[in-house]
Amino acid sequence: MTEHTTRLPISDEPAFSALRRTDLPSFLVAVSDNRILMATPACEPLGVRADSPAPLPVKAITRTMGGAVGQPPRLERIRLPNAFVPRLFSCATLPSSTGPVVLFADPDALAAPEDEAPQAAPAPSPVAPPPAAAPAEPARQPVRFTWEMDADGHFTALSPSFARAGGDAARWIGRSLDDLVVDAALEGADAALDAIRQGATFANAGFRTSGGSRIEIGGVPLFNGVKQQIGWRGFGLVWPGTPDLGETPVSPDASFAANVVPLRGSNLTPRERSAFDEIARTLTTAIDGWARPPGPSHEEADYPVPPAEAFAPLPDEAAESPGVPPAPANAWDDSLLNRLPIGLAVQQDGGIVFLNDTLLAWLALEDLAAFTRAGGFGSLLTRDTPEEPLCLRTLSGPSPVDVRLIKCDWHGKPAVIHVLRLAESAVAPRSRHLPVQAEGTSSTLDLFAFPILVVDRSGSIQQANGAAAELCGFPADELRGEPFTLAFATESQAEAVSLLDAAIATDSAPESRHLSARSRDGVHQQVEVTLARMPGEGHLYSIALRLVGDGGPLHGTPVPELLFPDPAPPSDQALSHFVRRVSHGVRSPLNGILGFVESVRASAFGPVGNSRYSRHAEAAAAAAQQLLATLEDIEALAHPAAAEAVEVCTLVTVVASAVEHALPAIRRRRQVLRNDCATELTVRMNREVLAFLVRSVLEEAIRATPTAGQIMVSAQIMESGGDKRIGVLIRDGGPSLTEPQIAQALSPFQAARASDRFSSSGRPFRLARLAAVLKANGGELRLRRGVESGMLCELCLPL
Numbered sequence: 001m002t003e004h005t006t007r008l009p010i011s012d013e014p015a016f017s018a019l020r021r022t023d024l025p026s027f028l029v030a031v032s033d034n035r036i037l038m039a040t041p042a043c044e045p046l047g048v049r050a051d052s053p054a055p056l057p058v059k060a061i062t063r064t065m066g067g068a069v070g071q072p073p074r075l076e077r078i079r080l081p082n083a084f085v086p087r088l089f090s091c092a093t094l095p096s097s098t099g100p101v102v103l104f105a106d107p108d109a110l111a112a113p114e115d116e117a118p119q120a121a122p123a124p125s126p127v128a129p130p131p132a133a134a135p136a137e138p139a140r141q142p143v144r145f146t147w148e149m150d151a152d153g154h155f156t157a158l159s160p161s162f163a164r165a166g167g168d169a170a171r172w173i174g175r176s177l178d179d180l181v182v183d184a185a186l187e188g189a190d191a192a193l194d195a196i197r198q199g200a201t202f203a204n205a206g207f208r209t210s211g212g213s214r215i216e217i218g219g220v221p222l223f224n225g226v227k228q229q230i231g232w233r234g235f236g237l238v239w240p241g242t243p244d245l246g247e248t249p250v251s252p253d254a255s256f257a258a259n260v261v262p263l264r265g266s267n268l269t270p271r272e273r274s275a276f277d278e279i280a281r282t283l284t285t286a287i288d289g290w291a292r293p294p295g296p297s298h299e300e301a302d303y304p305v306p307p308a309e310a311f312a313p314l315p316d317e318a319a320e321s322p323g324v325p326p327a328p329a330n331a332w333d334d335s336l337l338n339r340l341p342i343g344l345a346v347q348q349d350g351g352i353v354f355l356n357d358t359l360l361a362w363l364a365l366e367d368l369a370a371f372t373r374a375g376g377f378g379s380l381l382t383r384d385t386p387e388e389p390l391c392l393r394t395l396s397g398p399s400p401v402d403v404r405l406i407k408c409d410w411h412g413k414p415a416v417i418h419v420l421r422l423a424e425s426a427v428a429p430r431s432r433h434l435p436v437q438a439e440g441t442s443s444t445l446d447l448f449a450f451p452i453l454v455v456d457r458s459g460s461i462q463q464a465n466g467a468a469a470e471l472c473g474f475p476a477d478e479l480r481g482e483p484f485t486l487a488f489a490t491e492s493q494a495e496a497v498s499l500l501d502a503a504i505a506t507d508s509a510p511e512s513r514h515l516s517a518r519s520r521d522g523v524h525q526q527v528e529v530t531l532a533r534m535p536g537e538g539h540l541y542s543i544a545l546r547l548v549g550d551g552g553p554l555h556g557t558p559v560p561e562l563l564f565p566d567p568a569p570p571s572d573q574a575l576s577h578f579v580r581r582v583s584h585g586v587r588s589p590l591n592g593i594l595g596f597v598e599s600v601r602a603s604a605f606g607p608v609g610n611s612r613y614s615r616h617a618e619a620a621a622a623a624a625q626q627l628l629a630t631l632e633d634i635e636a637l638a639h640p641a642a643a644e645a646v647e648v649c650t651l652v653t654v655v656a657s658a659v660e661h662a663l664p665a666i667r668r669r670r671q672v673l674r675n676d677c678a679t680e681l682t683v684r685m686n687r688e689v690l691a692f693l694v695r696s697v698l699e700e701a702i703r704a705t706p707t708a709g710q711i712m713v714s715a716q717i718m719e720s721g722g723d724k725r726i727g728v729l730i731r732d733g734g735p736s737l738t739e740p741q742i743a744q745a746l747s748p749f750q751a752a753r754a755s756d757r758f759s760s761s762g763r764p765f766r767l768a769r770l771a772a773v774l775k776a777n778g779g780e781l782r783l784r785r786g787v788e789s790g791m792l793c794e795l796c797l798p799l
Helices: 014-020 043-048 054-065 160-164 176-181 190-197 272-286 315-321 334-338 356-361 367-372 425-435 438-445 468-471 490-506 572-602 610-637 650-666 685-705 737-747 766-776
Strands: 027-030 033-038 074-078 087-094 103-105 141-149 155-158 200-210 214-223 229-239 341-349 351-355 391-394 397-410 413-422 450-458 461-464 511-518 522-531 542-549 647-650 672-676 682-685 711-718 723-732 781-785 791-798
Touching: 014 027, 014 103, 033 074, 054 074, 054 087, 054 103, 141 160, 141 214, 176 190, 190 200, 341 356, 341 397, 351 367, 356 391, 450 468, 461 468, 461 542, 490 511, 490 522, 490 542, 572 610, 610 766, 647 650, 647 685, 650 672, 650 682, 650 685, 650 711, 650 723, 682 685, 685 711, 685 723, 685 766, 685 791, 737 781, 766 781
Parallel strands: 672 711
Antiparallel strands: 027 033, 027 103, 074 087, 087 103, 141 155, 141 229, 200 214, 214 229, 341 351, 341 413, 391 397, 397 413, 450 461, 450 542, 511 522, 522 542, 647 682, 711 723, 723 791, 781 791
16 A cells, blocks of 8 residues: 555545455546556456556546546546456546545446345334335446437437336337427436537437436437438437335335434445435425415414315305305416417427417417417427527518426426527517518519619618529528628629718718629629618618619519610620620730740749649639630620531531541540441531531530540431431530520520539530521521430531
């Protein structure tokens, strides 16, 4: 023994009784220096010896529990140096004369030995019948069990050990922790509920059941191959509770002396302390369930109060006043609850028995029967994800609510009261920001073809019409509460905010500025922004966005003809001149950028210090080439003219020339090309235009098809509406297209709601240009999507 251990009162302290069990591993660690003060002989094979440094896992637990003196012990699985598997230890921080110490005890060592088990005192009267044998005390050691949940948080599996420990597995299966809390089956489960809602790994989340059992659980979320959560899996420990005192039959002739356990003259052991805690908790529950008389007098309080049945009127007294109904034991004024500004629902005997008028008004229901027909809280309280708050389906739509559960007596019987309060976000839009006519204002704004936003002083969107929703790419209700700068490009957001600040500060007349609007698909448009204060609403402002030089809508929203007549479309020549001016204005600065990029790539003025500059220069050069190709497509779309020199062309010759041109790229990508064109097919068309069309479509197919993919080229005679045409069919193995994406690829004026494979490759107008050129020369371009992948491009050529 060391100097420290000689000063420890181990021989007479019940707290250190585990160290006297030499057959079980238990040891004592000092918090000050993490050294083992004492260890039983059973610790020697495990690599734990007295007066030696503690192993690393033991040191970590000692540091964690060093300041938890007087706290209940907790169970830890520790892997000792010479042990192949972790062992379960009960860890408790205890005070001593040398400072705080941590006792690591085998759980079996804490159980009282058989020779120290308390004996019942004999009955004082020999004539009294012998007392019934007391039932065996339930094991106080925790029982380990496993559990599983689905993605919605409902229990799907519980190990058989849970039922053997007294758990109601049939009541848990198919239900969530929220449901069990609502049914008053669990208490204090806030930590477990928060852990499930956060969706992260958790441990040591404890709660108690209605039967008095204490449970601690931990678990991890389960995911599928695409990182979507599919459920939970974990383990838990259950400490079985003691049975209710009212369920244990007691013989009326049994003596109180037979149930008295003599106490030793020292402190209680942890097992005895836990037993007394369970007894106190059971007594408290039983006392709370006793019926109470209505208002006993002060004189009657000096002696024990009889049960509630003693205060019932006698039969003859009830007969003397038949016209007056007896007053209930707990008279309750429900009208007061109906005037409260919160929702109240009383649950009793497994069902809702009362709803106040406030909650019925929120739900637009007449009475409790209508609430039951609507499905109760199971259908009226919803939550999309575990992270979101509960929402109540009110008359105005789903509204976030705060729900609290209170246990109390309702008309003399135990009940659970659900207290519902509308969250601030549910009442703020109507009470502080929006006028009463908010719904009518929204429908009125939809009459205007250009986007209109109604914002408050903070810049939050309060109303948006249909054109504004089309511009931003979100539904109007989802835009509520978002910053109004969502509708503007990055370079114009600061100026838009300054426009609102100026209107708030000066309270002047409406002001207009030219800014850049940005839609969800990334398209930038120059718009004239007019901001003005709304009449009668000092804290609301309206923002109108109109195209510069045009009063029409930004995104082609349908407009009533009488309100906004369509402007005359520009002529083809004017449109062609405009496109050429834009192309020239973009090409001039782009050529300067390309010159700088090429000088960096070629190290024309000396070597570049870092290789990353060369890689970025190559990427910039590729992006510039894509931009030049897009400008070329736009110029061709502006005025696709028909070729004058029309001749008879052999189709197999044109296709073979295009294949020979693309052969090096096909070999580099290790692709397979199958050519099946009849030699006798001829078309009447300009040879250069036909070669350009076939070559361009084949290049798009090669670019979209992955490495080692397959491309098929064929030609056949096609009939459409009685007309015969020659069709060149090119099928690739690239990504498939949806019908909206096909319409977007063939029309340059179609709203780009999603990125397709053409825009991803930097050529969003290439197919639209080819379709326009082919149409100008008497043909037609068709696109068909594959079954699972790929695309079929049909060039319908005139005979």
